[in-house]
Amino acid sequence: MQSTVADKIRSRKRVRRSIPAPAERRQIREDAKLTQAEVADAVGVTPQAVALWESGRRTPRGQLFDRYAEALTAMRESA
Template identity: 45%
Template sequence: MATENELFSAVDALLEQVAQDVLPPPAERRRLRTAAGLSQEQIATALGTRREAVGNWESGRTEPRPPQRAAYARLLESLAARFPA
Protein backbone atom coordinates (compact mmCIF):
# COMPACT_ATOMS: atom_id res chain seq x y z
CA MET A 1 0.00 0.00 0.00
CA ALA A 2 1.18 3.48 -0.83
CA THR A 3 1.50 5.99 1.95
CA GLU A 4 -0.51 9.20 1.95
CA ASN A 5 2.64 11.18 1.09
CA GLU A 6 3.36 8.91 -1.87
CA LEU A 7 -0.19 9.35 -3.14
CA PHE A 8 0.01 13.11 -2.73
CA SER A 9 3.33 13.16 -4.58
CA ALA A 10 1.80 11.18 -7.44
CA VAL A 11 -1.16 13.58 -7.62
CA ASP A 12 1.16 16.61 -7.49
CA ALA A 13 3.16 15.16 -10.39
CA LEU A 14 -0.04 14.80 -12.44
CA LEU A 15 -1.11 18.35 -11.62
CA GLU A 16 2.31 19.68 -12.63
CA GLN A 17 2.04 17.86 -15.94
CA VAL A 18 -1.43 19.30 -16.61
CA ALA A 19 -0.30 22.82 -15.72
CA GLN A 20 2.54 22.57 -18.23
CA ASP A 21 0.21 21.57 -21.04
CA VAL A 22 -2.33 24.35 -20.60
CA LEU A 23 -1.62 27.50 -22.57
CA PRO A 24 -4.10 30.18 -23.57
CA PRO A 25 -4.84 30.66 -27.27
CA PRO A 26 -2.13 32.50 -29.25
CA ALA A 27 -4.04 35.82 -29.41
CA GLU A 28 -4.42 35.79 -25.61
CA ARG A 29 -0.70 35.15 -25.21
CA ARG A 30 0.00 38.32 -27.19
CA ARG A 31 -2.66 40.29 -25.28
CA LEU A 32 -1.17 39.32 -21.93
CA ARG A 33 2.35 40.23 -23.02
CA THR A 34 1.35 43.64 -24.33
CA ALA A 35 -0.89 44.34 -21.32
CA ALA A 36 2.16 43.79 -19.12
CA GLY A 37 4.27 46.06 -21.32
CA LEU A 38 6.72 43.27 -22.12
CA SER A 39 8.49 42.76 -25.43
CA GLN A 40 8.90 39.45 -27.20
CA GLU A 41 12.64 39.93 -26.69
CA GLN A 42 12.22 40.23 -22.90
CA ILE A 43 10.19 37.02 -22.75
CA ALA A 44 12.64 35.22 -25.04
CA THR A 45 15.57 36.25 -22.85
CA ALA A 46 13.82 35.11 -19.68
CA LEU A 47 12.96 31.75 -21.26
CA GLY A 48 16.32 31.21 -22.93
CA THR A 49 14.99 31.19 -26.46
CA ARG A 50 14.89 33.46 -29.52
CA ARG A 51 12.48 36.36 -30.04
CA GLU A 52 11.25 34.65 -33.21
CA ALA A 53 10.14 31.65 -31.16
CA VAL A 54 7.96 33.84 -28.94
CA GLY A 55 6.48 35.45 -32.07
CA ASN A 56 5.70 32.00 -33.44
CA TRP A 57 4.01 30.99 -30.17
CA GLU A 58 1.89 34.15 -30.27
CA SER A 59 0.88 33.59 -33.89
CA GLY A 60 0.09 29.90 -33.41
CA ARG A 61 2.73 28.75 -35.90
CA THR A 62 4.54 26.70 -33.25
CA GLU A 63 4.12 25.68 -29.62
CA PRO A 64 6.79 25.86 -26.92
CA ARG A 65 8.43 22.61 -25.85
CA PRO A 66 9.74 21.62 -22.42
CA PRO A 67 11.34 23.10 -20.44
CA GLN A 68 10.29 26.49 -21.87
CA ARG A 69 6.66 25.39 -22.08
CA ALA A 70 6.29 25.04 -18.31
CA ALA A 71 7.97 28.39 -17.65
CA TYR A 72 5.91 30.13 -20.37
CA ALA A 73 2.69 28.66 -18.96
CA ARG A 74 3.66 29.93 -15.50
CA LEU A 75 4.38 33.40 -16.85
CA LEU A 76 1.08 33.55 -18.75
CA GLU A 77 -0.88 32.30 -15.75
CA SER A 78 0.61 35.03 -13.57
CA LEU A 79 -0.04 37.69 -16.21
CA ALA A 80 -3.65 36.50 -16.60
CA ALA A 81 -4.18 37.00 -12.87
CA ARG A 82 -2.81 40.55 -13.11
CA PHE A 83 -4.49 41.48 -16.41
CA PRO A 84 -7.88 39.71 -16.63
CA ALA A 85 -9.65 39.86 -19.97
Protein backbone atom coordinates in the same frame (compact mmCIF):
# COMPACT_ATOMS: atom_id res chain seq x y z
CA MET B 1 17.93 25.18 -13.26
CA GLN B 2 17.01 22.37 -10.89
CA SER B 3 13.79 20.44 -11.35
CA THR B 4 11.30 20.33 -8.54
CA VAL B 5 9.51 17.15 -7.53
CA ALA B 6 6.38 18.49 -9.24
CA ASP B 7 8.33 19.07 -12.47
CA LYS B 8 9.64 15.52 -12.39
CA ILE B 9 6.17 14.09 -11.87
CA ARG B 10 4.72 16.25 -14.66
CA SER B 11 7.40 15.12 -17.09
CA ARG B 12 6.86 11.45 -16.25
CA LYS B 13 3.09 11.63 -16.35
CA ARG B 14 2.96 14.12 -19.21
CA VAL B 15 0.81 16.38 -17.04
CA ARG B 16 1.00 19.86 -18.44
CA ARG B 17 -0.53 23.12 -17.53
CA SER B 18 -2.64 24.63 -20.21
CA ILE B 19 -1.82 27.88 -21.89
CA PRO B 20 -4.22 30.30 -23.56
CA ALA B 21 -4.88 30.48 -27.28
CA PRO B 22 -2.21 32.30 -29.31
CA ALA B 23 -4.10 35.59 -29.66
CA GLU B 24 -4.67 35.70 -25.90
CA ARG B 25 -0.96 35.01 -25.25
CA ARG B 26 -0.09 38.11 -27.23
CA GLN B 27 -2.74 40.18 -25.46
CA ILE B 28 -1.45 39.08 -22.06
CA ARG B 29 2.07 40.16 -23.01
CA GLU B 30 0.89 43.49 -24.41
CA ASP B 31 -1.26 44.17 -21.33
CA ALA B 32 1.85 43.59 -19.21
CA LYS B 33 3.66 46.12 -21.41
CA LEU B 34 6.45 43.70 -22.34
CA THR B 35 8.14 43.08 -25.66
CA GLN B 36 8.61 39.66 -27.21
CA ALA B 37 12.34 40.09 -26.55
CA GLU B 38 11.73 40.67 -22.82
CA VAL B 39 9.53 37.58 -22.56
CA ALA B 40 12.05 35.56 -24.58
CA ASP B 41 14.86 36.61 -22.24
CA ALA B 42 12.83 35.57 -19.19
CA VAL B 43 11.90 32.19 -20.68
CA GLY B 44 15.32 31.52 -22.20
CA VAL B 45 14.43 31.48 -25.89
CA THR B 46 14.73 33.81 -28.88
CA PRO B 47 12.22 36.55 -29.63
CA GLN B 48 11.40 34.61 -32.81
CA ALA B 49 10.26 31.65 -30.69
CA VAL B 50 7.86 33.87 -28.75
CA ALA B 51 6.56 35.30 -32.03
CA LEU B 52 5.90 31.79 -33.33
CA TRP B 53 4.11 30.83 -30.10
CA GLU B 54 1.95 33.95 -30.26
CA SER B 55 1.08 33.33 -33.90
CA GLY B 56 0.10 29.73 -33.20
CA ARG B 57 2.61 28.38 -35.71
CA ARG B 58 4.54 26.62 -32.95
CA THR B 59 3.86 25.48 -29.39
CA PRO B 60 6.51 25.27 -26.68
CA ARG B 61 7.30 21.80 -25.39
CA GLY B 62 8.84 20.28 -22.30
CA GLN B 63 10.50 22.66 -19.88
CA LEU B 64 9.97 25.57 -22.27
CA PHE B 65 6.22 24.97 -22.05
CA ASP B 66 6.41 25.08 -18.26
CA ARG B 67 8.54 28.25 -18.24
CA TYR B 68 6.28 29.96 -20.77
CA ALA B 69 3.17 28.99 -18.78
CA GLU B 70 4.77 30.48 -15.65
CA ALA B 71 5.68 33.63 -17.57
CA LEU B 72 2.09 34.00 -18.81
CA THR B 73 0.79 33.61 -15.26
CA ALA B 74 3.22 36.24 -13.97
CA MET B 75 2.29 38.62 -16.79
CA ARG B 76 -1.42 38.22 -16.00
CA GLU B 77 -0.76 38.99 -12.35
CA SER B 78 1.28 42.08 -13.15
CA ALA B 79 -1.10 43.60 -15.70
